[in-house]
Amino acid sequence: xxxxxxxxxxxxxxxxxxDDFLQKIMYFENNDYQNTQQIIDQIDYKFHQSQCxxxxxxxxxxxxxxxxxxxxxxxxxxxxxxxxxxxxxKQKMSHGKLIxxxxxxxxxxxxxxxxxxxxxxxxxxxxxxYSIIDHxxxxxxxxxxxxxxxxxxIQFIQAFSNQQCQLFKTICNILNDYKNNIKxxxxxxxxxxxxxLIQDCVDQQQQKLKKGQIYLNESNIQExxxxxxxxxxxxxxxxxxxxxILKFIDYLNEQGIIYELKxxxxxxxxxxxxxxxxxxxxxxxxQDELKxxxxxxxxxxxxxxxxxxxHTGVYxxxxxxxxxxxxxxxxxxINQTNKHILxxxxxxxxxxxxxxxxxxxxxxxxxxxxxxxxxxxDEQKAKDQFILxxxxxxxxxxxxxxxxxxxxxxxxxxxxxxNHYNQLVTIEILQLINDLI
Numbered sequence: 405x406x407x408x409x410x411x412x413x414x415x416x417x418x419x420x421x422x423d424d425f426l427q428k429i430m431y432f433e434n435n436d437y438q439n440t441q442q443i444i445d446q447i448d449y450k451f452h453q454s455q456c457x458x459x460x461x462x463x464x465x466x467x468x469x470x471x472x473x474x475x476x477x478x479x480x481x482x483x484x485x486x487x488x489x490x491x492x493x494k495q496k497m498s499h500g501k502l503i504x505x506x507x508x509x510x511x512x513x514x515x516x517x518x519x520x521x522x523x524x525x526x527x528x529x530x531x532x533x534y535s536i537i538d539h540x541x542x543x544x545x546x547x548x549x550x551x552x553x554x555x556x557x558i559q560f561i562q563a564f565s566n567q568q569c570q571l572f573k574t575i576c577n578i579l580n581d582y583k584n585n586i587k588x589x590x591x592x593x594x595x596x597x598x599x600x601l602i603q604d605c606v607d608q609q610q611q612k613l614k615k616g617q618i619y620l621n622e623s624n625i626q627e628x629x630x631x632x633x634x635x636x637x638x639x640x641x642x643x644x645x646x647x648x649i650l651k652f653i654d655y656l657n658e659q660g661i662i663y664e665l666k667x668x669x670x671x672x673x674x675x676x677x678x679x680x681x682x683x684x685x686x687x688x689x690x691q692d693e694l695k696x697x698x699x700x701x702x703x704x705x706x707x708x709x710x711x712x713x714x715h716t717g718v719y720x721x722x723x724x725x726x727x728x729x730x731x732x733x734x735x736x737x738i739n740q741t742n743k744h745i746l747x748x749x750x751x752x753x754x755x756x757x758x759x760x761x762x763x764x765x766x767x768x769x770x771x772x773x774x775x776x777x778x779x780x781x782d783e784q785k786a787k788d789q790f791i792l793x794x795x796x797x798x799x800x801x802x803x804x805x806x807x808x809x810x811x812x813x814x815x816x817x818x819x820x821x822x823n824h825y826n827q828l829v830t831i832e833i834l835q836l837i838n839d840l841i
Contacts, residue, residue: 414449415795417538460504466563469717475613476606483598488529498544500535502552520642665735684746760786777832
């Protein structure tokens, strides 16, 4: 997707003991972007952002008025997501955590979403972060899946800046009616509904809404008017600026995050966005610390894109004509944000990481209150678990709630370590019982 940074990396913890279900999910998804070959305790995905995007990213960029799609395309995307869930349920499995972040859309070949609407073809839909994988006591629940996917659809529809679309308001009302009394066959009914919408209301060649009206509610006939509309702001401005905007984004994609960015515009029309002022020195980091830095690099790049979406979206929906001023505002906020994350938040995480053996010590003290077993309290295991939890929680990063972010990581690490050492204690107890017998 044009305008996203490089790669979108996702890590999911694997806790389920039943490998049959895990393999069944892996076979069903057949995810081309899965990095993990031998699945032991985690699954890693690396989605190339030029090809894939999460539904959450699409919604967020639309809310910033950056990405533009046709209304007809929104209905097409919703139908493909619903059909993927339908196929999952046919395999007698459910997901359990269907939120926009866990729905990935891959476009075919060189199709791109960008600041202007263009036709595209969906290659595939992927679901990630299945509850059945990381919750050993998860029970299948098809109705919960349907309820969650309806919420995703409503969020997606509401991302359109113009909320005066009578058809979209009606669709949201229908979706909410389903939520009030969900049945297992409602997924099939929803798919039939969106199939009919596309058949009646969408020019499938152009992927736009036709201009017309439909009638809903047999008991209370209601005429619903619809058309693609011109609610996207100054469309010609988007056409005029697309080359400059995408060139700017492409240039930033090539830059490292540890240097300050600046804007120079000379007479040769060659732009330079890199200063040699270093925001953070990675040369003294250990191998484990570099892994943590790499996670923060991904976090920072996602934050950079939000800054670009915000400023560019405001610019494209306004009468402002000086794009150089927008570039300067973008670079100023990026520098402030990157400096804060690198020199405050990353430093804090590194300190917590290097003090992680204190968790081992706490657990050791708790165990030795009751037992005197000789257990190896492995500091490297604690560090590995910290890095794994950081990767997982990075998907939920919020600079406004950074303390909660840290707390969740430490809490999860402690729980994992407690479970590990309790298993060792149980083995020791069983061995002691066996020796006494």
